[in-house]
Amino acid sequence: MNRTTYHYLAIAVLALLGVAAPYLFPAYLSQFSKLWLFIVLALTWDLTGGQMGYNSFGNVVFFGVGMYAAAAVQVALYYPLAAYTAAKGGGTEFIFNTSQFLTGLAAGLPAAGVLAALTAVALGLIILGMRGHYFAIATLGLAIAAGELASGWDLIGAGSGMVTPTPPDSLDTTTLFYYLSFALAALTFVFLAWLYSTRYGLAINAIRDDEDKAEAMGHHTIRNKVIAWTIAAFFLGMAGGIFGNLSKFIDPIDVAFNGAEIGVWMILMAILGGKGTLWGPVIGASVFYVMKELFWTYLLGWQRVALGLLIILIVVFFPQGIVGWLKERWPSRFGPTAAEMEAADAKGEA
Amino acid sequence: MDNLNLLIAAPILNVQLLLDGLMIGAIFALAAFGMALVWGVMNIINVAQGEFVILGGYMTLLLVKYGLPPLLGIPFAAITLFVLGWLLYRLIIWRIVDADMFISLLATFGVSIMMQQLMNEIFGSDVRTAESGLGMSYLFNNMVTVSQIKVLAFILAFVIGLALWLFLKRSRLGQAIRATSQNPRAARILGIDTGRVYAATYAINAALCGAAGALVVMAWSIHPYAGLPYTVRSFMIVIMAGLGNLGGVIAAGLGLGAAEQFAGFLLGAEYQLAFVFLLLVAVLVWRQINLARKRQYLK
Numbered sequence: 255m256n257r258t259t260y261h262y263l264a265i266a267v268l269a270l271l272g273v274a275a276p277y278l279f280p281a282y283l284s285q286f287s288k289l290w291l292f293i294v295l296a297l298t299w300d301l302t303g304g305q306m307g308y309n310s311f312g313n314v315v316f317f318g319v320g321m322y323a324a325a326a327v328q329v330a331l332y333y334p335l336a337a338y339t340a341a342k343g344g345g346t347e348f349i350f351n352t353s354q355f356l357t358g359l360a361a362g363l364p365a366a367g368v369l370a371a372l373t374a375v376a377l378g379l380i381i382l383g384m385r386g387h388y389f390a391i392a393t394l395g396l397a398i399a400a401g402e403l404a405s406g407w408d409l410i411g412a413g414s415g416m417v418t419p420t421p422p423d424s425l426d427t428t429t430l431f432y433y434l435s436f437a438l439a440a441l442t443f444v445f446l447a448w449l450y451s452t453r454y455g456l457a458i459n460a461i462r463d464d465e466d467k468a469e470a471m472g473h474h475t476i477r478n479k480v481i482a483w484t485i486a487a488f489f490l491g492m493a494g495g496i497f498g499n500l501s502k503f504i505d506p507i508d509v510a511f512n513g514a515e516i517g518v519w520m521i522l523m524a525i526l527g528g529k530g531t532l533w534g535p536v537i538g539a540s541v542f543y544v545m546k547e548l549f550w551t552y553l554l555g556w557q558r559v560a561l562g563l564l565i566i567l568i569v570v571f572f573p574q575g576i577v578g579w580l581k582e583r584w585p586s587r588f589g590p591t592a593a594e595m596e597a598a599d600a601k602g603e604a
Numbered sequence: 605m606d607n608l609n610l611l612i613a614a615p616i617l618n619v620q621l622l623l624d625g626l627m628i629g630a631i632f633a634l635a636a637f638g639m640a641l642v643w644g645v646m647n648i649i650n651v652a653q654g655e656f657v658i659l660g661g662y663m664t665l666l667l668v669k670y671g672l673p674p675l676l677g678i679p680f681a682a683i684t685l686f687v688l689g690w691l692l693y694r695l696i697i698w699r700i701v702d703a704d705m706f707i708s709l710l711a712t713f714g715v716s717i718m719m720q721q722l723m724n725e726i727f728g729s730d731v732r733t734a735e736s737g738l739g740m741s742y743l744f745n746n747m748v749t750v751s752q753i754k755v756l757a758f759i760l761a762f763v764i765g766l767a768l769w770l771f772l773k774r775s776r777l778g779q780a781i782r783a784t785s786q787n788p789r790a791a792r793i794l795g796i797d798t799g800r801v802y803a804a805t806y807a808i809n810a811a812l813c814g815a816a817g818a819l820v821v822m823a824w825s826i827h828p829y830a831g832l833p834y835t836v837r838s839f840m841i842v843i844m845a846g847l848g849n850l851g852g853v854i855a856a857g858l859g860l861g862a863a864e865q866f867a868g869f870l871l872g873a874e875y876q877l878a879f880v881f882l883l884l885v886a887v888l889v890w891r892q893i894n895l896a897r898k899r900q901y902l903k
Contacts, residue, residue: 309706381885383892387649387705391839395884398832402878413874514717514832521710555725562718569710570699 260587264533272436276429283428287500289543290435294442294493295516296523296535296542298486301446303521304530305455306482307462308382312393313490314517315400318510319373320366320491321498322410325418327365328358328499339411350419358419363434363495370491371484378480385465394513401511415505418498427499434496442489447532449485458482462530518565519546526568528575537576607870620748621865627754629861630761631823633854634816635834636841637768638809644847645785645805646701651712653838654831655719656810660685660817661826662727664734674734674822678760681814689810693803701802716831724828733825757819761854764815768808769850781805833880840884843891 271278275286295317302308329338332354341348350358381392405413421427449455457478460468469475498504519542527538545564549557572579580588611617635657642650663684664677696715700708741750772778783791784801792798816834820826841860845852863883868876 309709380889381892383896384888387709388888388892390706390709391649391836392885392888395836395881395888398836399878399881399885402875402881406874406878518713518717525710556721558717558721559725562714562716562721565714565717566696566711569707569714570696570703573703573707 268536269440272440275436276432283432284500285547287428287432287435288497289540290432290439291493291497291500292519292523292543293439293536293539294435294489295520296527296539297439297442297446298490298493299520300524300529300531300535301449301458301486302479302482304524304528304534305450305462306458306479307465308479308483309387309390309521310393310483311390311513311517311521312395312397312400313486313520314397314511314513315377315393316370316374316487316490317494317497317516318400318404318506318512320370320494321504321510322404322416323369323491324359324362324366324495325416325498325504326410327362328355328419331358331361336409339409339416348419350422352422352425355419355421355425359434359499363492366495367488367492370494371488374484374487375480378483379476382476382479382483397511397513397517401507401513404506404511411504411506413506415503415509417503420502431496431500435493435500438489438492438496443532443536445485445489450532454478454481522565522568525573525575528577528579528581531575531577531581534575534577541576611869616748621869622862623748623750624754625862625865626858627750627758627861628823628865629858630758630854631816631819631857632834632837632841632861633857634757634761634764634819635813636838636845636853636857637765637850638812639835639838640842640845640847640850640853641768641781641805641812642809643842645781646697646802647705648697648700648708648712649705649839650806650809651709651835652716652719652831653809653813654834654836655716655723656685656689656813656831657817657820657834658826658828658831659688659719659723660814661732661734661821662723662817663814664818664821665727665732668734674818677734677818677821678815681818682811683814685814685817686807686811689807690803692810693806697806698799698802716835720828720831727828729828731825731827732821734821751823753819753822757823760815760819761857764812765850765854768812777801777804833877836880836884840880840887843887 272290276283279286295313299310299313302310302313326335328350329335329348332350333348338348377396381389381396384392404410410416457468457473460471460473461475461478465475494510498510501509504510523538523542524535525538526542527536528534546561549560553560574582577588611621635653638656639650639653642648660677660681663681664674667677667680668674692715696711700711741752741755742748770778772782780791780796780801781804783794783796784798788798791801813834817826820834837860841853841856844856844859860883864876864880867879867883871879
């Protein structure tokens with residue numbers, strides 16, 4: 255068995271598990287939905303953080319933008335948004351029937367992705383010229399500012415948040431959102447796997463390895479950086495849209511723009527699994543999600559202490575991540591194959 | 605923008621806001637001294653800065669609980685935080701001194717969220733404040749009020765800044781700190797125990813934050829999760845002033861304090877924090893544009 259076989263075997267097992275989960279673990283379905291979404295978060299963070307070397311604390315902005323955008327579109331298609339948020343989404347007059355709910359979702363999720371991507375273009379053109387930790391801190395500032403701004407904006411419910419449309423009882427939304435999350439995770443994974451195999455993948459790796467040199471060799475570094483961030487934002491926005499519907503309530507600071515929790519988790523998941531690898535974020539997200547659920551269940555009140563400790567332990571003692579460690583330990587089984595190295599060389603010279 | 609008209613109609617309000625802002629800015633500058641020191645010497649951006657400030661405040665409240673005057677809290681908080689800083693260095697920070705800066709950002713972030721919830725569990729989640737025992741001063745026919753604790757904070761920021769400068773220039777340890785920041789390897793060859801220098805630097809930073817926190821709890825209020833804005837403010841001040849420029853730190857701190865007071869008044873208090881964080885982004889963008897013209901980069 256060589257590495258390619260492992261690769262396809264792992265994909266097949268995951269796909270089978272993904273499709274069959276509603277029949278195998280019906281009780282844990284919403285947890286599994288969140289797990290798939292967390293995998294999306296880790297994968298998209300790794301696109302800029304791991305593959306391009308731009309560590310962002312602020313990707314949660316796109317997550318939050320998508321969450322609000324999806325909910326707003328879902329509502330605005332059938333009711334005036336301002337009246338809906340003013341009634342705190344409660345009210346008996348805002349009822350969505352099955353077709354209204356589904357069409358809202360079908361329009362809302364792509365809209366969430368597009369709006370998040372547009373946000374990324376606008377922000378990226380401004381701040382992606384910064385390097386290293388200046389970029390990291392700027393994104394941290396953006397994430398918190400976004401939360402503060404959202405909690406002051408009345409149209410989307412301001413500080414009291416926004417309730418997502420209540421689905422009709424006849425609809426099995428748990429399964430629906432499960433398959434949506436799974437589809438999104440699969441789509442993200444396949445797209446990124448393809449992206450990393452193209453010349454564009456090499457270009458962003460070049461930016462990570464030596465940006466000045468890449469620029470001197472004629473790469474449009476800013477353009478490539480903005481494109482990468484935009485792709486990440488598109489998938490993140492859709493993940494946000496699903497996540498908002500899953501949690502049924504959008505709080506500006508505790509759910510949507512939660513830089514101190516979700517924003518950091520995505521970084522941690524990518525690092526735990528292995529930065530700059532395709533499988534790292536998937537493995538990292540799965541391991542982290544289980545740990546997080548355990549912390550939140552058994553260490554309530556101390557969960558952030560445990561999490562802080564975990565962050566320190568991971569970044570100080572285990573910065574290469576699970577996949578990185580596997581590659582060091584068994585390079586013959588997990589490292590790049592000779593054929594791939596040659597292909598990469600050939601592409602690099604082309 | 606009703607408040608803008610108010611400012612034009614009653615010019616004395618400007619004076620009030622300006623004075624308040626400058627004095628609060630002095631407290632920001634105090635925490636920023638520490639950040640500049642750690643950044644310059646150890647190449648670490650300490651995200652736990654704000655939590656040190658808040659912990660300094662709780663140390664003061666601890667004194668008050670035992671009936672001691674809160675003003676004693678300033679040296680007490682500085683000393684306890686000095687010890688804590690030293691311990692943290694010996695436990696965690698020494699491992700990340702030579703690491704990539706992103707590692708140190710994340711690791712100190714981990715320290716910061718640990719401290720947040722520990723403080724929440726130990727001291728409770730209420731918003732707390734301490735009565736300094738100092739009164740108010742009234743200026744301009746009682747039109748402007750200034751609480752004396754803020755005046756004290758203002759003076760202390762200058763005194764501590766001067767003391768820090770003298771310490772770095774004159775004392776043996778201060779010289780060792782500067783030598784280590786210039787070239788750690790050469791400093792080690794010349795017999796400087798750089799580990800001890802780093803520990804002292806980090807501990808001094810924590811002590812400065814502790815003193816700032818004692819002033820914050822008397823002039824303002826604290827709660828366990830209020831730390832991050834102080835980290836961001838320190839960071840902003842250090843960027844505006846540049847590393848190794850203590851005078852600049854004071855100037856930038858005062859400017860930031862004043863800008864924040866005016867913004868809070870004009871935009872409403874609910875947008876004051878958003879203003880701080882957006883200002884951070886604006887400052888970074890402005891620096892970047894300036895540097896790009898010279899074909900340099902922020903790194």
